[in-house]
Amino acid sequence: MPPNVMNALIEGTGADIRQVVNMISTAKLDQSAMDYDKGKEMSKAWEKHVVLKPWDITSKILGGGMFQAASKSTLNDKIELYFNDHEFSPLMLQENYLGTKPILAADAPNAKMANLKTLELSSQAADSISDGDLVDRMIHGSQQQWSLMPTHAIMSFVRPASFVAGSQAGSQTRFTSWLGKNSTYGKLSRQVKEIQGHMRLRTSGDRHETRQQYLPTLWQNLVKKLEVEGKEAVPEVIQLMDQYFLTKDDFDAILELGVGPMDQERVKLETQTKATFTRMYNAQSHPLPFMKASSVVNPSKKIAKDKPDLEEAMDDSEDEAILKDAAEDDAEEEEDMDPTKDKYIAKPKKKKAPAAKGKGKKKADSGDEDDEEEKPKPAAKKKAPAKPRAKK
Secondary structure, three states: OOHHHHHHHHHHOOOOHHHHHHHHHHHHHHOOOOOHHHHHHHHHHOOOOOOOOHHHHHHHHHOOHHHOOOOOOOHHHHHHHHOOOOOOHHHHHHHHHHHOEEHHHOOOOOHHHHHHHHHHHHHHHHHHHHHHHHHHHHHHOOOOOHHHHHHHHHHHHHHHHHHHOEEOOOOOOOOOOHHHHHHHHHHHHHHHHHHHHHOOOOOOOOHHHHHHHHHHHHHHHOHHHHHHHHHHHHHHHHHHHHHOOOOHHHHHHHHHOOOHHHOHHHOOOOHHHHHHHHHHHHHOOOOOOOOOHHHOOOOOOOOOOOOOOOOOOOOHHHHHHHHHHHHHHHHHHHHHHOHHHOOOOOOOOOOOOOOOOOHHHHHHHHHHHHHOOOOOOOOOOOOOOOOOOOOO
C-alpha cells in the first residue's frame, strides 16, 4: 500500500488506528492493491460523524476550499456543516467574514480594483446575513416555522461565505461578540424603561421618545451642569431630579446611556463633586410616584380570593364544603401563629404575693389550707362517765 494511500486513510478516520486496521483487513478480502482514489472513497464511506466546534466550522467554511472549482463538496455538505452548531455558526461567520481575502477578488488587475471588489463582495455578504436575520425571526418568533432551518442555513451561512471565502492569513478566528453586545443592550433597555416609568407623571413619551428626546436634555441639565459648575450646582440638580421623580440609580443610568459627545468616558466629574452630590442626596428625603410592594405590611390573615365559576359546575354543597375547609385552614393558621400555644416558647410563672405579717400571715395560711383537699376529721372521743361520789 503506497504511503499516500495510508495517509489518506489515517486522515479520513481521524487518526483512529483501530479503524484503519479494520479498513485494510476488509479491503484485503476482495482486492490485492489500493490506489489513492479508492482509499479516499473508502475513508469517505467509513467516515465518522464528528461534531465540529464553532472555530473549526468557521475556518472550514471561510477557508475557500469548499467553494473552489475542483471541490467535491455539495450544497448539502455545506448545510450539514451549518447544522453542527446551528446557533453559533451564523454568529461566528458574522464576526469573521470581514477578515478574509476573497478568492473572487484575486483576479483583479490592480490593488485598487481588488479593494473595490472586496468591498462589493462584503456588501453582498452583509445583505445575505440581513436576509438570514429575517428568516431567523420567522423561526424563533411567534410563527415558529422550524421548517425554514435549511433556508436559514443558506441565507445566513452558506451564501455569505460564498462571497468572501478565501485566505485567512494574518486573521485569527474570533469568538462572536454578539452575546456580550446583546447582554449590554438588555441592560441599557431596562434602564431606559425604569427612567421612563419614573418620569411618567411628568412626561408623555414612550421609552423610545424618552431615549431620543428627554435623556439628552436631562444629560445637559444634570451631568453637564455638575461637570461645569461643580459642587455649587448640586442642590439644583437634586431639585430637578425630584421634580421628575428620578433616583440616584437613574442619574447613573443617564450617565451610562450617553453617546457621542455625551459618552461616559468623556465626562470628567471631580471626586469632590461626586462625594458632595452623594452625601446631600442621601441626607434628604425624595418623593416617589408609587409605593413599592415590599413596603406594604402583609396582613396576618390570608384573604380568600373569590374564584368565579362561570360554568356553574359546582353544587352548593361543594361550595359549603370548600368554605368550611377554608375556615378550618384559617383557624389552624391562627393557632399556629398564636405564641401562647407554641410548645417551644417558655411561659413565665406567676410569682406568689409576699406574705403579710401578723394576721395577714394567718389569713394566708388559712387560704392555703382552703386550697388543700379537705380531710375527714377524726371522731371526737367520748368522755368517760363521772364516778359517783361516796356518801359520807
